[in-house]
Amino acid sequence: MEYTVKSGSPEKQRIGCVVAAVYLPRKLSPAARLLDEASGGAISNLIRRGELEGDLGSTLLLHNLDNTLCDRVLLIGCGKEKEIDVNAYRKINSVMATTLENNGATEVASYLTEIPVKRRDTGWKIRQSIEAIDTALYNFNQLKSDKTPPRRPLRKFVFSVSGRGQLMEGEKAVREGMAIASGIHLAKDLGNLPGNICTPTYLAKQAMRIEQQYPNLAVNILEEEDMEELGMGALLSVSRGSRQPAKLITLEYNNAENPEQKPIVLVGKGVTFDSGGISLKPGASMDEMKFDMCGAASVLGAISAVAEMQLPTHVVGIIPTVENMPDGSASKPGDIVTSMSGQTIEILNTDAEGRLILCDALTYAEKYKPDVCIDIATLTGACIVALGAHPAGLLGNHNPLINDLLGAGKTSGDRCWELPLWDDYQEQLDSNFADMANIGGKGAGTITAACFLSRFTKKYHWAHLDIAGVAWKSGKEKGATGRPVSLLTQYILDRVNDK
Ligand code: BES
Ligand code: MN
Ligand code: ZN
Numbered sequence: 353m354e355y356t357v358k359s360g361s362p363e364k365q366r367i368g369c370v371v372a373a374v375y376l377p378r379k380l381s382p383a384a385r386l387l388d389e390a391s392g393g394a395i396s397n398l399i400r401r402g403e404l405e406g407d408l409g410s411t412l413l414l415h416n417l418d419n420t421l422c423d424r425v426l427l428i429g430c431g432k433e434k435e436i437d438v439n440a441y442r443k444i445n446s447v448m449a450t451t452l453e454n455n456g457a458t459e460v461a462s463y464l465t466e467i468p469v470k471r472r473d474t475g476w477k478i479r480q481s482i483e484a485i486d487t488a489l490y491n492f493n494q495l496k497s498d499k500t501p502p503r504r505p506l507r508k509f510v511f512s513v514s515g516r517g518q519l520m521e522g523e524k525a526v527r528e529g530m531a532i533a534s535g536i537h538l539a540k541d542l543g544n545l546p547g548n549i550c551t552p553t554y555l556a557k558q559a560m561r562i563e564q565q566y567p568n569l570a571v572n573i574l575e576e577e578d579m580e581e582l583g584m585g586a587l588l589s590v591s592r593g594s595r596q597p598a599k600l601i602t603l604e605y606n607n608a609e610n611p612e613q614k615p616i617v618l619v620g621k622g623v624t625f626d627s628g629g630i631s632l633k634p635g636a637s638m639d640e641m642k643f644d645m646c647g648a649a650s651v652l653g654a655i656s657a658v659a660e661m662q663l664p665t666h667v668v669g670i671i672p673t674v675e676n677m678p679d680g681s682a683s684k685p686g687d688i689v690t691s692m693s694g695q696t697i698e699i700l701n702t703d704a705e706g707r708l709i710l711c712d713a714l715t716y717a718e719k720y721k722p723d724v725c726i727d728i729a730t731l732t733g734a735c736i737v738a739l740g741a742h743p744a745g746l747l748g749n750h751n752p753l754i755n756d757l758l759g760a761g762k763t764s765g766d767r768c769w770e771l772p773l774w775d776d777y778q779e780q781l782d783s784n785f786a787d788m789a790n791i792g793g794k795g796a797g798t799i800t801a802a803c804f805l806s807r808f809t810k811k812y813h814w815a816h817l818d819i820a821g822v823a824w825k826s827g828k829e830k831g832a833t834g835r836p837v838s839l840l841t842q843y844i845l846d847r848v849n850d851k
Contacts, residue, residue: 353489355482355530357511357522358461363390366421367510368459371448373467374399375433376406383463383512387425391417395427404429408440409447413455422461426451430467438480438765441469445481449488449506456504463512472763474518475525478511480765482529483838485509486537492544492831528661532841535657536834542649543824543832547625547642552591552673555622555648556599559671562652566659568607574600584712586691587672590705593629593682594675600713601648603655603669604720607662614723615666616844618655619713621706621729622648622673629702630678631685637826644706646823646832647728648673653837658844665848668720672713676705688786692716693808698786706731707790707804714808724753724813726843727805728836734797736821743769744822744836747802748815757815757839760846766838768817777803 362370362383373381378399380388388395394417398404404412410429417425428451430436430444444464452460465477489506493499513522542550542558556573563571576597579588584600591598601622604615623644627633633641651669658667683689687699689708692715697708706729717725735745743761746768748754754770761767780792780800788807792800802816822835 353485353506354508355511355526357478357513357519357526359513359515359519362387362461362463362512363420365461367461368422369424369426369452369457369461370420370422371426371428371460371462371464373430373444373464374404374406374427375430378404378406379433381463382466384427387417387420390419392419394418407431409443411447411451413451424457426457428464433468436467436469438469438472438762441467441472441477441480442484442765445484446488449485452506453489453502458504458506459508460506461510461512465511465513473521474513475521476763478522478525479529479532481511482526482533483536486533490537490540492541528845531657531660532838534660535653535841536837538656539646539649539653539834539837540832542652543643543646547675550642550645551596551624552599552622552675553597555624555645555671555673556601558652559601559603562656562659563603566605569603569605569655569659572602582716583690583692584716585689586697586708587674587712589683589687589689589699590629590676590708591674593679593702594677595679596624596675598672598674600716601671601673605655605659606666607664608666609664613666615668615720616847617668617670617717617720617722617725618651618840619670619710619717619725619727620647620649620651621645621710621727621731622671623706623709624673624675626676626703626705627678629676629682629705631701631703632678633703640824640826640830643824643832644730645673646730647819649832650728650819650835650837650840653834654840654844657837657841663844663848665844667844670713670717672709674709676702691808695788695807696786698783698789700789701791704790704801707801710805711808714805718811722812724750724815725809726757726815726817726840728817728819728840730820730823731818732798732801732820735818738771738798739769739821741821741825743767744839745798745818746770746815747773747799749773749806749809750813750815753813753815756846757843760843761839763846764838764842766836766842768836768839771799771802773799773802773806
């Protein structure tokens with residue numbers, strides 16, 4: 353898809369389709385008004401007849417308006433003009449993209465950039481539009497026999513800006529939006545691939561493929577022998593139950609002005625299939641446990657977006673990746689393992705495997721002397737109970753980092769919500785036989801999982817994102833969402849811009 357930025361009047365756009373906003377109640381946006389005036393009131397006539405009130409997400413497609421150079425005009429209802437927030441803006445754009453696709457529009461100029469959204473500039477709107485368009489047009493057909501693309505795909509998309517002075521900002525936003533959208537796209541593809549294709553070895557190969565694209569990105573893969581030497585007994589205990597060898601992938605992107613700048617470290621859970629191990633999961637929906645590597649996918653997506661934007665920063669991605677299976681040598685409930693940190697862990701439930709691979713990766717992260725470290729994991733079903741599918745769960749040991757992530761969530765629309773990481777919960781991890789148990793018993797499962805991780809992150813500022821509820825959708829729309837690539841890249845962009 354080709355995205356460009358232009359300034360100019362909507363009635364003068366010589367293009368297949370022009371998109372403009374209508375607000376509640378029956379209020380035309382500036383672009384809709386110009387089209388209306390050019391066409392001698394054609395739009396206001398239709399609206400007076402009740403064809404479009406302006407409710408959020410409603411649409412009206414018009415053909416061949418008089419005195420306009422476009423073939424069609426797509427009007428989008430946006431709700432009340434003063435009430436448009438991040439969520440509504442995203443919704444408006446995804447409705448636009450789906451409607452355009454369903455109607456075979458191939459060349460489009462959008463004036464949705466003039467919609468007022470509190471505290472958001474044109475660049476933000478362009479980035480959000482590109483994400484929404486890419487999401488609406490996303491289609492995972494690489495494993496279907498019929499891979500024919502749509503007959504009339506959207507090819508050319510022009511963002512209108514209010515003046516020539518905004519062209520530069522707009523073009524920068526287009527580059528950023530495309531980089532982020534392609535990071536999201538990558539995360540979705542990796543998430544959607546089945547466990548028999550997307551194995552730890554496959555993820556390692558993908559990291560090496562990304563490395564080829566950027567000179568300032570270095571990838572390193574640790575094999576099981578290397579992890580053995582480092583004493584990663586917790587991580588290795590999980591992969592012992594599988595015939596697929598574990599990998600520890602690191603990606604280091606350094607384009608900081610000061611190459612000594614301490615990195616932002618992202619650690620992503622990469623369980624390419626979570627059967628539960630000996631504590632086997634029930635059969636229903638077990639296929640969805642192929643998505644248990646979505647944390648890893650979001651790290652790959654975010655790092656490739658950052659590298660594509662060539663941001664002047666230092667980011668390290670660490671991906672512990674394994675398959676959790678009940679083989680003959682799998683861990684058994686009651687087994688005790690020693691983590692890289694030296695702390696011993698009693699494995700009371702082999703299905704609480706995410707924290708076992710993360711704890712060693714988090715200890716390994718110390719070697720990078722993180723400025724901050726953020727782990728991203730589909731860690732607990734309890735997080736879905738607590739928060740549903742809207743925000744990711746957020747916990748951590750450093751308030752400024754928590755606040756930055758909450759802020760980046762609001763800006764990007766890829767939100768997270770803090771849960772308390774109070775010491776009161778720590779005793780739920782007490783074990784009679786080891787330094788700690790790997791499960792916290794009844795109650796607050798997301799918090800006790802984070803409590804477990806907190807015992808391995810004392811040396812740096814750390815936050816944990818539990819993405820169990822947001823990383824994929826179930827049911828008819830089953831598929832990876834690419835979250836939280838948008839949140840992570842926004843956090844990194846904010847950090848680059850605040851300096
Ligand atoms: N990957 C799962 C968490 C999960 C489950 C995410 C369902 C999304 C949907 C994780 O490895 C797991 O199995 N967690 C257990 C922890 C429990 C044994 C303490 C869970 O949530 O049931
Ligand atoms: Mn599990
Ligand atoms: Zn898991």
